[in-house]
Amino acid sequence: MTAVLVWTGLVVAGLGHALLWLGVANRLHGYGFPRPLVKAIVPLAGIGGITIIVLVVQRFLQRGDATFNPFAVRDAVGVYVWICATIGAGAFVVKPWVEAQRYDRTVLRNWTADRRDVVKALGRAPLHSLKSRLLAALPFNEAMSLSIDRKKLAIPRLPAELEGLTIVHLSDLHMTGDVGQEFFDYMVRQVNDLRPDVIAITGDIIEEHACYQWIHESLAKLCAPLGVYFVLGNHDVFIDVRRTLEELKHAGLIHVGARPIRADWNGVPVTMLGNEAPWLPGPKVGELPARRAGVEEFRLALVHSPDRIAWGRQVDADLVLAGHTHGGQIQLPILGVVASPSIHGARYACGVFRRGDTVLHVSRGVSGETPLRWRCPPEIALLELTAMK
16 A cells, blocks of 8 residues: 555544544434533544554554554554544545435525625624634634525425415524624514514523523514514523523513414414423423314424424424524535534534425524534524425
């Protein structure tokens, strides 16, 4: 094996090592494992990768071989290098295929995106921590933008009376104080300018006590004639969940995570369902109302994690709205999303999917604990529903 092939193979093996342990971290997070364990996986994998490199180099120096070829070694390190190289090489086939499935064109009939520069609109960067300012200074960071994504979704069982219904889907606001209230005030103005019929927020809203007042000064101004609904996410449990629920409800938002909500939209019965698992308990599937035979209705489910798509199908939802994964925040050329906290890895990191008669929309989110985004701008999604023909 020539030196060029050996070093190319090692680079691919390095990529495979990174993807392997990112995949482990993604799935541990998706199953609700303790946060310190999940956050420790990636740095430990980095240390492990460096350790393997040192062991390989040391072994060849001790042996005094003229040619450096760890792929020829038949021991545990050599086997691991081969495994990682196989994963890395396979990623160049599998990952583009996964990205090609991200937007189901039988459902997504039209999609336009209008990027707004928040810094330019406000006249300043709404950043209030050293970390956020340093990250914002990185080239091509899109965290201080908002993309108004207008998507027309074909829903298999949409009642005729709801043709053209519009829903603004927001997710993952992450009110931490790093990104200032001005950012969320601007977001609210953009949402209200869209004049949606419904607004849905799918979790990770607030995670610092100091930001509670923002709920009343920003989110309370969200306006939709058929209501503003929400569920909580994993970051919402970092502070007082009971107080968070009380503050959001006092601001006029409607919680659907604890019990189903019945409503009437344009003369059509609507059932709204919520799921905040695995971080917060909720009603069991058998306790939720079933679709009524012979009655045309619309069933909307709000979940934090797209991993709840199987639950969405169990409760016979027509449309499931999810967030949590932030679209990966960084999407690489060719490989696309690599970091996505889900039991499915990057499969549902963002996009539009159909499973049977259930449509799933996964938002890229509005903000994040770490304000860093490349090729994955924050999203305000305006969903227009149409019947599937």
